[in-house]
Amino acid sequence: MNDVRPARLEDARAIARIEVETWRSTYAGMLPDRVLLNMSERRQTASWSSFLRHRPDDVMVATSGNAIIGFGNCGTQRDSTIRFAGEIYTLYLSPDRQGEGSGRALLNCLFQRLVQTGHATALAWVVKANPARFFYERLGGQQIMHRPIPVGGQPVDAVAYGWRNLTDALAKTAQSGDGMTGEPPIH
Numbered sequence: 588m589n590d591v592r593p594a595r596l597e598d599a600r601a602i603a604r605i606e607v608e609t610w611r612s613t614y615a616g617m618l619p620d621r622v623l624l625n626m627s628e629r630r631q632t633a634s635w636s637s638f639l640r641h642r643p644d645d646v647m648v649a650t651s652g653n654a655i656i657g658f659g660n661c662g663t664q665r666d667s668t669i670r671f672a673g674e675i676y677t678l679y680l681s682p683d684r685q686g687e688g689s690g691r692a693l694l695n696c697l698f699q700r701l702v703q704t705g706h707a708t709a710l711a712w713v714v715k716a717n718p719a720r721f722f723y724e725r726l727g728g729q730q731i732m733h734r735p736i737p738v739g740g741q742p743v744d745a746v747a748y749g750w751r752n753l754t755d756a757l758a759k760t761a762q763s764g765d766g767m768t769g770e771p772p773i774h
């Protein structure tokens with residue numbers, strides 16, 4: 588059965604592996620090949636280990652038995668000019684584990700984390716050409732702005748989806764037709 592829990596330091600490697608695999612499968616043709624080819628599980632493991640050491644409660648993993656099948660992280664909005672308090676930084680499911688309800692459950696837990704840490708609103712950036720943006724629309728996100736984001740020195744069109752009331756959004760993301768509950772993780 589799929590579940591969601593806060594990440595632990597020892598999950599860094601599995602998170603990095605899914606990140607590299609999912610970036611390559613999702614962004615082929617959307618982001619420069621050079622960026623995808625140069626990604627390294629070793630570097631990403633180091634980066635996630637550092638994030639987890641400093642902010643363990645801001646990372647959630649989706650699991651199936653003992654295996655990690657997806658992850659997401661969140662925190663305070665990185666761009667102080669944007670009037671949304673929180674941000675979903677990443678949300679990725681292993682390519683062979685997408686469409687099982689884990690994305691919804693992860694997003695729900697990240698929203699709960701943001702609410703617990705005093706963020707009433709949130710936003711997520713998505714590459715405009717990525718069909719994953721319809722997932723955010725399905726879960727109540729509204730298009731807030733468009734902006735080119737530099738990736739590997741090239742501008743890539745991105746769309747920001749916003750939730751103006753995370754408490755309301757939690758009710759939406761908790762609804763699931765496939766047995767995933769999106770219940771709060773136990774700390």
Ligand SMILES: CC(C)(COP(=O)(O)OP(=O)(O)OC[C@H]1O[C@@H](n2cnc3c(N)ncnc32)[C@H](O)[C@@H]1OP(=O)(O)O)[C@@H](O)C(=O)NCCC(=O)NCCS
Nearest residue numbers: 613678679680685686687688689690691718719721722725
């Ligand atoms: C986008 C992603 C996180 C969604 O997670 P998921 O586990 O596959 O999605 P879920 O099974 O939880 O889907 C929840 C709902 O969204 C819908 N949905 C999911 N992906 C969708 C898509 N690409 N287009 C339209 N609807 C979508 C599902 O049909 C489901 O609808 P329902 O309410 O009728 O049941 C996942 O597919 C993924 O990791 N994709 C590739 C990486 C990526 O692009 N990540 C986002 C980067 S910003």
